[in-house]
Amino acid sequence: MSDSDTLSEALQEKARAELGEKVEWRERDIQALRDLVKADLELYCPHEDDAFLLMFLRARKFDYDSAAKLIHRYFEVRVEYEDFYKGFRPSMAKSLYEKGLYVRLPRIKETDPQPVLTRVGNWDVETHTMEEVLRGNIIQIEKLIRIKENQVTGVVLLMDLNGITWSHAKQANPFLAKRIMSIIQHAMPCRVKGMHYINVPHFFDYVFGIAKQFMTEKLRNRIHTHVTPETLKDHFDLEMLPDFLGGKYDIEPIAKEWAQEMLDSEQDFVAREKYGIRKVDAVSSNQGNSADAAGGITGTFKKLNVD
Missing domain, CATH: 1.10.8 (Helicase, Ruva Protein; domain 3)
Incomplete structure (x- = not known):
């Protein structure tokens, strides 16, 4: 090869x-x-x-x-984690993708990590659990790491927490945090180059405190929190960011394109089952x-x- x-x-x-x-x-x-x-x-x-x-x-x-x-x-x-992986396909999170919860952002330099945004505020707690939202994110990461360029550059995860409430946060628990951290850090061929939490609310320390105990020191050192999007410019080219995070472009067309690309990859996931x-x-x-x-x-x- x-x-x-x-x-x-x-x-x-x-x-x-x-x-x-x-x-x-x-x-x-x-x-x-x-x-x-x-x-x-x-x-x-x-x-x-x-x-x-x-x-x-x-x-x-x-x-x-x-x-x-x-x-x-x-x-x-x-x-x-048989229950988590049962039906592990994009169709499982179809409505979340169509709501634009997850978006692959443009990469400005080809050697930069692939940026991926999760708009947590688009999550409706009445229709989906935190586990379902996290599973949808793991599925998209799974797709991203099958792209050879991303295997070399790694990925950087951005989580926009604008709009989340205590109803979202209270679903966090040690069992779920341990499961997700175990998968990302020890069970996926994924190189996470950074995690950026944006528009963090006052109760963020509660949620992050649960997850942090299951992170390796290496990953903890790659965590960045931003009270407002203003400080993102210290880490990213503004051309990479959508308008509501300090950039210039409308994210919705990109979100729809990525949702369709995710759903079109269904058979790739089925084949590995x-x-x-x-x-x-x-x-x-x-x-x-x-x-x-x-x-x-x-x-x-x-x-x-x-x-």
């Missing part, structure tokens, strides 16, 4: 400098990870898909063992058969203890 012709020279240089990625070593690196994944008898995944493996290599800076463990965790968490974790005893009794006649996983899922 070689995507050097689709990654620009600037991104190739960024990948080399920050991730230790070298185009001339790519086949060797992918094969090394493939061998580790194939040796994991509990795991049924698309190990013949070079792009899939490369995504995890980039997320772990080409450390083979760490990338292999991340792949295992990526599928393992779908068993551990056949992969997962299986019991070793089921594997050993079905050597050579990675899937049943229907294309699903042979054997039973391994159930894990949830803290």
Whole structure:
């Protein structure tokens, strides 16, 4: 595999400098990870898909063992949090996307992290729970990390809290916070380069305090809070921001475009549902058969203890 012709020279240089990625070593690196994944008898995944493996290599800076463990965790968490991942597709959050809750913002420089905005104030607590809103965000991040440019640059998450009330905030709880932080930090091939909370209300410390205890020190150091959008200019080019955050453009056309792009990617998510974790005893009794006649996983899922 070689995507050097689709990654620009600037991104190739960024990948080399920050991730230790070298185009001339790519086949060797992918094969090394493939061998580790194939040796994991509990795991049924698309190990013949070079792009899939490369995504995890980039997320772990080409450390083979760490990338292999991340792949295992990526599928393992779908068993551990089975209720969260049931029907894990864009259609699950269709109404949230159509309300413009999530928006992929324009990237000014190709080597900058991909900015993504969540307009939390667009969340109607009468129709959706906090878990549903967070799941919709995880689904969009899942789509974003399948784009090779984003694997190199990482993503930066902006949360506009304008309009949220205590009715929104009181749904936060340690169980949900631990689950989301566990997924983002330890079960997705995602490099979060920053998290910016904008228009923070007076009760923000309550919500953030719950989540903060489950963040790694690395992520905590990448958190920024903004009482007003005014301080965003210290971090971002104003051309990247919509008018209500100090920029100049109307966000609604972009929001509609991103919502449609998310919904159009439904089958990409469906295709990955056949992969997962299986019991070793089921594997050993079905050597050579990675899937049943229907294309699903042979054997039973391994159930894990949830803290």
